[in-house]
Amino acid sequence: MLEKLDLSKKVSKEEYNRQMEVLGERLGKAQRMARDAKRPIIIVFEGWRGARRSALINEMMQQMDARGFNVYSSVRLRGVMQEQPFFGAFWKRLPALGHIAVYHRSWYYLKNANELADKEDNTKYPAVSFEHINNFEKMLTDDNYLVLKFFLHLSPEQQKKNIAKNAKTLGKAWRDLNPAIDESEDYDKFLPHYEKMLEATDTVNAPWHLIADDDPRSARLEVFTKIADAIEKAVQMSAEPAADKRTAATYDVLSKIDANKELTKEEYKEKLDKYQKKLTQLQIEMFKAQIPVVIGFEGWDAAGKGGAIRRLTAALDPLGFHVHPIAAPNVVEKQFHYQWRFWTKLPQPGNIAIFDRTWYGRVMVERIEGFAKPQEWQRAYDEIKDMEAQWSEHGIAIAKFWLQIDKEEQLRRFNDRQNDPNKQWKITDEDWRNRDKWDAYEAAVNEMLVRTDTSYAPWTVVEGNNKYYARLKVLKTVIDLFERKLAEKQQ
Amino acid sequence: MLEKLDLSKKVSKEEYNRQMEVLGERLGKAQRMARDAKRPIIIVFEGWRGARRSALINEMMQQMDARGFNVYSSVRLRGVMQEQPFFGAFWKRLPALGHIAVYHRSWYYLKNANELADKEDNTKYPAVSFEHINNFEKMLTDDNYLVLKFFLHLSPEQQKKNIAKNAKTLGKAWRDLNPAIDESEDYDKFLPHYEKMLEATDTVNAPWHLIADDDPRSARLEVFTKIADAIEKAVQMSAEPAADKRTAATYDVLSKIDANKELTKEEYKEKLDKYQKKLTQLQIEMFKAQIPVVIGFEGWDAAGKGGAIRRLTAALDPLGFHVHPIAAPNVVEKQFHYQWRFWTKLPQPGNIAIFDRTWYGRVMVERIEGFAKPQEWQRAYDEIKDMEAQWSEHGIAIAKFWLQIDKEEQLRRFNDRQNDPNKQWKITDEDWRNRDKWDAYEAAVNEMLVRTDTSYAPWTVVEGNNKYYARLKVLKTVIDLFERKLAEKQQ
Incomplete structure (x- = not known):
């Protein structure tokens, strides 16, 4: 040339x-x-x-x-x-x-x-x-x-x-x-x-x-x-390109999940203590090995994300992790590409970034509510996979959780919150509006779980009707991830 | 204890x-x-x-x-x-x-x-x-x-x-x-x-x-x-503390300045070239010595800040300086203390941060327009001096310019801008409104120049009716500052 x-x-x-x-x-x-x-x-x-x-x-x-x-x-x-x-x-x-x-x-x-x-x-x-x-x-x-x-x-x-x-x-x-x-x-x-x-x-x-x-x-x-x-x-020429023609694919993951798993409070307490002690040790080793970690939480409203995150962080030194609650983009974040606010929150070597809701909002709430145009959320699957691939190639350990509860369980929890004066601040009109769109969300979640489940950033679906079971599964998955990454690093 | x-x-x-x-x-x-x-x-x-x-x-x-x-x-x-x-x-x-x-x-x-x-x-x-x-x-x-x-x-x-x-x-x-x-x-x-x-x-x-x-x-x-x-x-108890009782002091600096200085275009061109070549050299030496620099510009609307900054930056490598135009705080900046947006823009070692308007807005526009309460702008003089002292103790070289034109000269320049289609975007209704408050601004500027003129961060008042003269004085002041700092560092 x-x-x-x-x-x-x-x-x-x-x-x-x-x-x-x-x-x-x-x-x-x-x-x-x-x-x-x-x-x-x-x-x-x-x-x-x-x-x-x-x-x-x-x-x-x-x-x-x-x-x-x-x-x-x-x-x-x-x-x-x-x-x-x-x-x-x-x-x-x-x-x-x-x-x-x-x-x-x-x-x-x-x-x-x-x-x-x-x-x-x-x-x-x-x-x-x-x-x-x-x-x-x-x-x-x-x-x-x-x-x-x-x-x-x-x-x-x-x-x-x-x-x-x-x-x-x-x-x-x-x-x-x-x-x-x-x-x-x-x-x-x-x-x-x-x-x-x-x-x-x-x-x-x-x-x-x-x-x-x-x-x-x-x-x-x-x-x-x-x-x-x-x-x-x-x-x-600021005209928008047209959306791709798209055959609506039907994916089916959630309907095959039984969100009910049994676990007694006694079993829970015993294992929780054991897992948390293990995590405390592993955090130190991950820090020493300078491996950065990204843990993303998605799930239905009231599925127990907050509780699971608290059981996880209770075992961690506060200097080594940060919880990023992700809501609608604020006025600054709206000035940038949707991935910007996640790239700028990546953890330092040896640190853990926990996202309470994630970049997958692009293919869920933004898709359902029309905040992203069809061509935008449709190309987001590949964009997100490329982003996670880059993170992984850099050595970041990635875990992604979908907390699954069924529709009746959600209703029960919404009502509990509504009726407890100390918990009322946790439930908003928006939660009820989202609940009305359950089927649309379910289709979006199914597609997301299928299309963005990769070897380097796999989804873990957590059966969540029993909170004890869900919390332990999250902890165990993180423990396994840390142990695997440490073993890889030692080789 | x-x-x-x-x-x-x-x-x-x-x-x-x-x-x-x-x-x-x-x-x-x-x-x-x-x-x-x-x-x-x-x-x-x-x-x-x-x-x-x-x-x-x-x-x-x-x-x-x-x-x-x-x-x-x-x-x-x-x-x-x-x-x-x-x-x-x-x-x-x-x-x-x-x-x-x-x-x-x-x-x-x-x-x-x-x-x-x-x-x-x-x-x-x-x-x-x-x-x-x-x-x-x-x-x-x-x-x-x-x-x-x-x-x-x-x-x-x-x-x-x-x-x-x-x-x-x-x-x-x-x-x-x-x-x-x-x-x-x-x-x-x-x-x-x-x-x-x-x-x-x-x-x-x-x-x-x-x-x-x-x-x-x-x-x-x-x-x-x-x-x-x-x-x-x-x-x-969020009640505001009362403003201090304050005897309005009268300061008088600007009235003693004759903003008219003679300089021909030929003299200007010759010296501009000489000064800019000198600055190009000095920037490299300042970078090598890793001395950070802060240069602040204040002055009446249309006093020639932009032109002076351009003659300064024309001599500099773009990798080593950054111009920060300072307007009213945006929605993010309003979430913080007024000094926050300046502390977060400090230059890296060896780099030059140029502020087109500065932290002195606190004691000028915020004072005059009531954006800062009396007790807020009154304590700002000491707060700013302490901030600049900390910068200076860290080794930052500081220059502050007040570009002075008289009221008639401003009117002439406003009318020029208004009548030139290529320059109309430069003049706004706000400029005219500010002009109506000339006397209030003059009192604020006088107080600022007296109360914040320190050995480590001195004010340079630039006689600005003749743009050529003003630009050269700015360049010469910066050259002198750089040479002094380099000499100090070598000792």
Whole structure:
């Protein structure tokens, strides 16, 4: 792809200034249009060392409003990459609705460095597959993000010149502070690698723009024009893609579950004590092994999620776990992709994140209540599986519980709450409204349990009519997970 | 203080369970009351190693709702303390309105560790003065935060027993993971140190509660009762303190400034180029020296803040600076103390944070428009000085600019904007309304410039009728600051 670029284009200073007078206004206006249309934008600058990324970005900043405009560099992110799944750092820096995030080197740079840096250096860079990259970008563009990717191309001669000039004007200090790979010693080795990357990630939804950067003025005019064009077009074309045609599949999991399991209070007390002591020990070992844990709880209203979570956390040191109650997204969370609030709550190494309701709200309440459009919740199954796969590949242990009670048991518990003054705050009109939609929820739960049950993030359906039984099953499942992960780590 | 505690109190398991049945409900209810009343709460647990902090906190969590309830430990914060001013980590973890933050060891622990840990270990802990601690807590309680501090006291015999028991049941791993100071080898050396700390920080607004922890059941009942009492009382007594009586002082700074300074376009162009080249170099040196920088811009509407900032940033590498435009606090920022949004935007070492409008909004727009009550903006002068002092002590270089134009010049610029279709978006009705309040703003600016001009964070008043002159003065002031800080660092 790169050899087709005409690197000989040149623009005079006068011509550049003349064009920038118009283009600068257009850029500022495009930013305001995107803000009004609430379109978030990610602009990625990759390319050779010596390409004039910083000067280009700075010129763009001169034309644009600093509000909602952020510049990041993957060179600076290197230190925080290892403590989270690859895209965690980028989720945390996701632009909000109407905002712009500019990457001076991005996920592509980190992948390249992992594959191309010197042996002693490349372990500092995390690995990532083209598939995860394409999925990440697709998920964003599907959600109305605009993803613009530029590769600044240099001839080997120009690259040598630029690097020499930087060394002269900025001094050795700059070189020390900017540890990016220097390809100029062996240009031809790197070229096919970059070509392959461009090919593998040149997608319909997030295509690459190849820019001849031997003449930086011509490069800037081209980049700014493409940015203004893309934003103007995106804002005008904000029409929604149609939902896929879909044959309603019928899944049947819950009806085969008998939610009644027997357990006496005495058996419960004895085993609870035993399991909790075991968990206290295992938490310490998991911390020592630095294995992060994600435990998600879903289930019918009044199925006993809160009680099960309390029996679990009672055994844990409060410094090593955090319970995240998940309700409808708040005003900030609504500014982002639905996965954002979960990526930003991932546990530190050795810590446990417990979610009281989870990302599966996308395919349950958001589906049923129409908060997500059909095409949105339909693609969410794959999106969620990819998210959990990334977490798992990073070493996060994942457990997901569905607490199952039958409809009569729910009614009994609702009435109990209603009649006990100390528990009335626990039950709301919404609970009763949800109950009226039992059948719709049941269909959604069935589909979720079938389509998102994976080896790396399996569902555990917990028979919940007997609370004692349910709590012990949760504890035992977590114990088994911890023991399995510790054994894997020791191998 | 500690010797007065009766360490022999004992509560039986039956009595404990009986009392907890009532107390547990009360705690949960108190949390809901605080949430409804939007009172944020910080609960600090300090005390000897071996005190049953974790078990106590866990028991409290069993009674309370996980929503808006967060537990932190300063033992785990150690790694992030050095990269920011001491209280930065605590500002970032400030509870929002109606939320609860629990500290399993807090700022007191870090101060003690800095002073008492072994020589090779204590450099890992940052230093802080009692004065800054008291100011921090006062600022919060003044702003309706409830700060509850508990010191869990143990006899030397009980401490030895508890530590031995932990070692036995939790194993060596736990010890490795929990690097807190072990005072049990030399109890009498630590006792007077803790006494001194308790005395120096036992304030009316945030008093210490000393708790006998030899019997943990009795300790828990006492702590939970005090927490429930304090919240119930605080919610009932939410009456505002009266504003201080205040003699309106008249300050006079601006009237002595002649905003007209001559500078030709040719002189400007020549010097601008020279200054910007210099700044490019200095930014690299500041990064190498890892000195963080905060630059704040205030000034009349249309005084040229944006233009001055652009001439400054044009010389800087975009990876090393960030412009923070400050408008009215958004819905999230309103959930916190007014300083929160500035503490959370402090620059990384070697980076530059530029604020387009600043924390001085508290004593200008919030004062004039009544968004801050008189007692709030009146105490803000000292609060802001303490904040800037902490930043400066941490090594942050600070510059603050007031861009001064006279009233006629503002009118000319407003009309220019109004009449230019490309600039109309820059001027709003609010600008005209603010202009009508010129005299009130002038009085507020005068007071601000006099009362917050310090050696560590001085104001620079910039004569702004001539934009060229103003921009160069800003650049030159920043250059001088950088050179001075670099020289200081080299000494």
